[in-house]
Amino acid sequence: MSQYQIAVIVGSLRRDSINRKLANALIKLGPADFSFKLLEIGDLPLYNQDDDDNQAQSVVRLKSEVKAATGLIFVTPEYNRSMPGVLKNALDNASRPYGTSAWTGKPAGILGASIGQIGTALAQQHLRNTLAYLDVPTMGQPEVFIQVKEGFFDGVGDITNPDTVKFLQGWMERYVQWVKRHAQ
DSSP states (O other), X not given: OOSEEEEEEESOXXXXXXXXXXXXXXXXXXXXXXXXXEOXXXXXXXXXXXXXXXXXXXXXXXXXXXXXXXXXXXXXXXXXXXXXXXXXXXXXXXXXSTTOOSOTTOOEEEEEEESSTTTTHHHHHHHHHHHHXXXXXXXXXXXXXXXXXTTSBOTTSOBOOHHHHHHHHHHHHHHHHHHHHHHO
């Protein structure tokens, strides 16, 4: 069993999501003492405070998985210059009822990919604002705003550009340090 369990939350539900591909490619760069689990967020009900005393099983499961994790990685697309609603809904569900947030204190890293030139810069900033409120220490540097063009991923989902892989390996090394520092 790995010493550090990392919950990976992808902010896209699309089967062929470039952010899911990015998450899977990133996981391959992790060290042996880290394990990664992609968390399901597509089955969560829309957050409703009326449900705080009787949360859906999918919400209970998500909260349990987040609490069991040593750290978090968010890989998000950008929808209309912000984070996707499904990601915000997951953040809201697992932070409630007030005082029982599963996110508190979990060290996090954020990445994102888009076909647009600015990548997911604005989505990531909005996500950082929410994570700051939820008391999630979020790694600031290096930032990862990836523009995906034709041929970025090969047929099995690996990243084709060695410079991009090297950059992401550097991000992973920094993230590992971040998690280890906050896990003590």
